[in-house]
Amino acid sequence: MNILYDERVDGELPKVDKAALLASLRERMPDLDILHRDEDLRPYECDGLSAYRTTPMLVALPERIDQVQALLRLCHAQRVPVVARGAGTGLSGGALPLRQGVLLVMARFNRILEISPEGRFARVQPGVRNLAISQTAAPYGLYYAPDPSSQIACSIGGNVAENAGGVHCLKYGLTVHNLLKVDILTVEGEAMTLGSEALDSPGFDLLALFTGSEGMLGIVTEVTVKLLPKPQVAKVLLAAFDSVERAGRAVADIIAAGIIPGGLEMMDNLAIRAAEDFIHAGYPVDAAAILLCELDGVEADVHDDCRRVGQVLEQAGATEVRLARDEAERVRFWAGRKNAFPAVGRLSPDYYCMDGTIPRRELPGVLQGIATLSVEYGLRVANVFHAGDGNMHPLILFDANRPGELERAEALGGRILELCVAVGGSITGEHGVGREKINQMCAQFNADEITLFHGIKAAFDPTGLLNPGKNIPTLHRCAEFGAMHVHMGQLPFPELERF
Amino acid sequence: MGISIDASGQLLEQVVEALATRSPLRIQGSDSKAHLGRPVIGETLDTRVHRGIVSYDPTELVVTVRAGTSLTELEQVLDEQGQWLPCEAPHLGAGATVGGMVAAGLSGPRRPWAGSVRDFVLGTRLITGHGKHLRFGGEVMKNVAGYDVSRLMAGSFGCLGVITEVSLKVLPKPRAVANLRLQTDVATALRLLAQWGQQPLPLSAACHDGEALHIRLEGGEGSVASARDRLGCETLEPGFWEALREHRLAFFADPRPLWRLSLPNATAPLTLPGAQLVDWGGAQRWLKSEAPLEEVRRIASQAGGHATCHALQGDSGESPFHPLPPLLMRYHQQLKTQLDPMGIFNPGRLYADL
Numbered sequence: 001m002n003i004l005y006d007e008r009v010d011g012e013l014p015k016v017d018k019a020a021l022l023a024s025l026r027e028r029m030p031d032l033d034i035l036h037r038d039e040d041l042r043p044y045e046c047d048g049l050s051a052y053r054t055t056p057m058l059v060a061l062p063e064r065i066d067q068v069q070a071l072l073r074l075c076h077a078q079r080v081p082v083v084a085r086g087a088g089t090g091l092s093g094g095a096l097p098l099r100q101g102v103l104l105v106m107a108r109f110n111r112i113l114e115i116s117p118e119g120r121f122a123r124v125q126p127g128v129r130n131l132a133i134s135q136t137a138a139p140y141g142l143y144y145a146p147d148p149s150s151q152i153a154c155s156i157g158g159n160v161a162e163n164a165g166g167v168h169c170l171k172y173g174l175t176v177h178n179l180l181k182v183d184i185l186t187v188e189g190e191a192m193t194l195g196s197e198a199l200d201s202p203g204f205d206l207l208a209l210f211t212g213s214e215g216m217l218g219i220v221t222e223v224t225v226k227l228l229p230k231p232q233v234a235k236v237l238l239a240a241f242d243s244v245e246r247a248g249r250a251v252a253d254i255i256a257a258g259i260i261p262g263g264l265e266m267m268d269n270l271a272i273r274a275a276e277d278f279i280h281a282g283y284p285v286d287a288a289a290i291l292l293c294e295l296d297g298v299e300a301d302v303h304d305d306c307r308r309v310g311q312v313l314e315q316a317g318a319t320e321v322r323l324a325r326d327e328a329e330r331v332r333f334w335a336g337r338k339n340a341f342p343a344v345g346r347l348s349p350d351y352y353c354m355d356g357t358i359p360r361r362e363l364p365g366v367l368q369g370i371a372t373l374s375v376e377y378g379l380r381v382a383n384v385f386h387a388g389d390g391n392m393h394p395l396i397l398f399d400a401n402r403p404g405e406l407e408r409a410e411a412l413g414g415r416i417l418e419l420c421v422a423v424g425g426s427i428t429g430e431h432g433v434g435r436e437k438i439n440q441m442c443a444q445f446n447a448d449e450i451t452l453f454h455g456i457k458a459a460f461d462p463t464g465l466l467n468p469g470k471n472i473p474t475l476h477r478c479a480e481f482g483a484m485h486v487h488m489g490q491l492p493f494p495e496l497e498r499f
Numbered sequence: 500m501g502i503s504i505d506a507s508g509q510l511l512e513q514v515v516e517a518l519a520t521r522s523p524l525r526i527q528g529s530d531s532k533a534h535l536g537r538p539v540i541g542e543t544l545d546t547r548v549h550r551g552i553v554s555y556d557p558t559e560l561v562v563t564v565r566a567g568t569s570l571t572e573l574e575q576v577l578d579e580q581g582q583w584l585p586c587e588a589p590h591l592g593a594g595a596t597v598g599g600m601v602a603a604g605l606s607g608p609r610r611p612w613a614g615s616v617r618d619f620v621l622g623t624r625l626i627t628g629h630g631k632h633l634r635f636g637g638e639v640m641k642n643v644a645g646y647d648v649s650r651l652m653a654g655s656f657g658c659l660g661v662i663t664e665v666s667l668k669v670l671p672k673p674r675a676v677a678n679l680r681l682q683t684d685v686a687t688a689l690r691l692l693a694q695w696g697q698q699p700l701p702l703s704a705a706c707h708d709g710e711a712l713h714i715r716l717e718g719g720e721g722s723v724a725s726a727r728d729r730l731g732c733e734t735l736e737p738g739f740w741e742a743l744r745e746h747r748l749a750f751f752a753d754p755r756p757l758w759r760l761s762l763p764n765a766t767a768p769l770t771l772p773g774a775q776l777v778d779w780g781g782a783q784r785w786l787k788s789e790a791p792l793e794e795v796r797r798i799a800s801q802a803g804g805h806a807t808c809h810a811l812q813g814d815s816g817e818s819p820f821h822p823l824p825p826l827l828m829r830y831h832q833q834l835k836t837q838l839d840p841m842g843i844f845n846p847g848r849l850y851a852d853l
């Protein structure tokens with residue numbers, strides 16, 4: 001079932017007259033940058049999920065918040081759908097435009113408004129790049145902890161909208177754990193502040209509700225993030241294993257030893273070889289799996305923990321355990337991991353990145369399941385894994401130019417996500433649902449749960465003009481998705497609740 | 500381990516009945532936090548019938564617990580595995596339940612460094628205002644499928660649904676602890692804390708009780724020992740933090756109403772109309788005062804924070820919680836209407852019109 005917006009199952013969209021809309025936008029906001037010619041719109045057809053493209057009706061590139069507000073008011077009055085976009089690095093099609101809608105690009109809001117070393121926060125505009133916050137805070141010995149691999153490019157507004165994670169989540173939390181305050185504009189252009197500079201705020205925790213809401217409940221116009229003191233030292237251990245299972249068990253052993261590493265990542269052989277080819281990180285290319293374990297904090301503790309973890313890894317059957325000798329080697333070890341996606345991308349004309357989470361104990365079974373599915377679909381899969389928090393990124397290799405391969409890759413991806421749900425996991429750990437996982441939402445949630453989600457949407461956006469069709473499927477879509485699965489006779493997990 | 504009883508069917512039945520007759524429910528665990536919020540008039544729904552630990556796998560760092568389970572029981576079970584809930588939630592009564600902990604969303608002295616109750620919520624099961632028993636979030640660390648209903652429940656005081664079960668992230672306890680006391684005035688203490696906050700010190704609590712600065716260090720042996728040498732304070736009796744968390748320090752015996760002011764980090768010393776105690780390294784100040792609501796709220800707002808009164812307001816109908824701006828209140832009401840269309844869950848507990 002195609003994931004592009006389909007009015008038949010996703011709901012009818014208002015009919016918008018492009019010329020009339022353009023004219024009224026120009027009249028109301030003469031200084032707002034608007035793109036409307038096909039060739040100018042093309043760069044905005046997709047986000048990081050580039051297999052899916054839709055040309056937006058118009059692209060707006062505001063530079064002042066009052067322009068965003070005026071645009072929202074006008075679109076609300078004229079019933080025009082609005083899709084927000086940050087840096088467009090999202091991997092689930094969250095910023096995929098609509099043919100009948102305006103794409104609201106927040107990337108020009110790239111100013112850091114305030115760094116308060118004593119208050120330990122940074123107040124920034126939504127288009128500021130994730131990494132820029134830590135770079136600006138560095139002279140004060142502070143940093144912003146969540147570090148998605150895309151951090152050189154992705155925007156903090158996009159991070160809030162996706163509740164982005166990174167390799168240091170297990171110890172330092174996700175975006176939601178590192179926010180103090182978010183200013184938003186509602187669909188009607190009203191300004192509202194969620195959270196505060198204090199650690200809690202009165203009323204419901206709307207800050208938590210908005211984090212990860214994929215631009216469906218409001219537009220983020222300013223973000224205040226927590227800053228943490230930079231750990232004194234960080235050391236990385238690299239351990240090689242001759243089986244993925246053993247590597248998986250080693251992860252549990254580290255935690256059982258009472259240690260929470262700053263980062264704990266796993267890569268399988270295909271991913272190791274790809275990364276090594278690309279980055280020359282010094283990975284052991286014959287290993288079935290490697291673990292990268294970063295220990296950070298105060299010197300004395302890190303020293304102790306390295307020794308402890310080293311022992312645990314050896315007892316767990318590591319064939320090799322290496323401590324990065326110096327900062328340069330540590331950075332290289334991480335560079336291999338952080339570039340794993342593009343590295344795998346070099347192995348194949350196209351790849352499709354999945355994002356399921358599972359309870360860690362299920363790892364061996366799920367990897368086995370993925371291997372079996374990989375053979376069944378005739379497509380290679382490389383595995384990169386935030387092992388500490390059970391977040392898997394299977395990368396499916398395919399060639400979109402070969403007829404049917406994209407569809408096969410998608411079908412395989414869908415099966416992998418359903419496998420995650422079946423073992424008590426989730427269809428998305430950090431990349432979001434967007435359009436990509438709109439069908440799998442029907443496997444994760446039942447009709448009543450989805451109805452409650454629609455209720456939340458209606459509380460903030462009753463006319464459904466903000467990012468329509470993303471994140472939460474219609475019950476109509478789920479009914480068809482369910483029927484199709486049964487029809488093809490391959491209902492993967494008959495014990496799952498469906499409708 | 501304690502008794503395990505799945506009484507969700509019974510709770511659901513009670514909600515369905517209340518929906519049919521549009522009768523408000525007063526959701527309670529042990530009522531240990533009944534002094535917080537406006538009084539609710541309605542039939543009691545007691546979550547304590549639904550209790551027990553559903554699953555706990557220490558190496559997954561997740562525990563799933565029924566809402567009516569006693570918090571003490573949960574803490575004991577975690578302790579046996581060398582783990583805990585780092586948010587150090589106050590019990591405020593012998594029978595405090597896990598559901599009450601989540602619904603009230605209160606966190607203890609470790610909050611600024613370790614996170615709040617909400618930060619440890621991974622999943623919930625809820626009985627909704629449509630009479631359904633639903634599941635949100637889960638037992639995995641990362642999960643962004645759909646809206647984050649689970650974390651929304653933390654601190655919602657039962658106004659959006661009945662929490663029947665929660666999955667919480669737990670962590671190993673630190674290997675070393677030191678409790679220190681430094682004789683100094685409040686202004687100096689706050690200045691020191693603002694400096695220390697920017698350094699990688701293993702701080703996990705900081706309080707000034709009017710006489711001295713009390714600090715807790717937690718981490719590995721090495722970091723705790725070196726921080727302790729550096730700060731050079733005298734040792735403090737370890738019972739201090741529990742007494743602070745449970746409001747059992749002498750300060751709390753003052754008969755005047757208790758206020759909690761939540762403020763930005765590094766807020767300067769405040770002149771308050773009553774006796775005060777600095778907690779959370781300065782980000783939380785306890786106040787004993789008979790000053791009018793408006794006065795305390797004004798001081799807190801001016802400092803960029805808010806104030807909550809931890810004492811019942813008598814018959815005035817006033818909310819002890821800081822008033823919301825009108826627009827924010829409107830969206831609160833719209834959310835409440837969507838999730839609890841009949842208005843049966845703890846009506847008015849937070850605010851009169853919610």
Ligand SMILES: Cc1cc2nc3c(=O)[nH]c(=O)nc-3n(C[C@H](O)[C@H](O)[C@H](O)COP(=O)(O)OP(=O)(O)OC[C@H]3O[C@@H](n4cnc5c(N)ncnc54)[C@H](O)[C@@H]3O)c2cc1C
Pocket residue numbers: 047048083084085086087088089090091093094095106126147148149150153154155156157158159160161162163164165166167214215216218219220221341342430431467
């Ligand atoms: C190579 C690569 C590696 C990645 N690694 C990670 C990783 O480790 N962890 C991780 O979590 N993600 C990762 N991602 C995914 C992506 O970078 C994140 O989801 C990021 O948060 C998206 O930010 P963005 O600014 O690009 O948002 P966009 O892609 O532009 O938008 C994402 C969503 O946010 C909404 N949005 C954007 N700005 C606003 C706003 N101001 N107000 C309201 N809604 C808004 C959009 O409507 C859309 O739904 C990776 C992506 C790539 C390409």
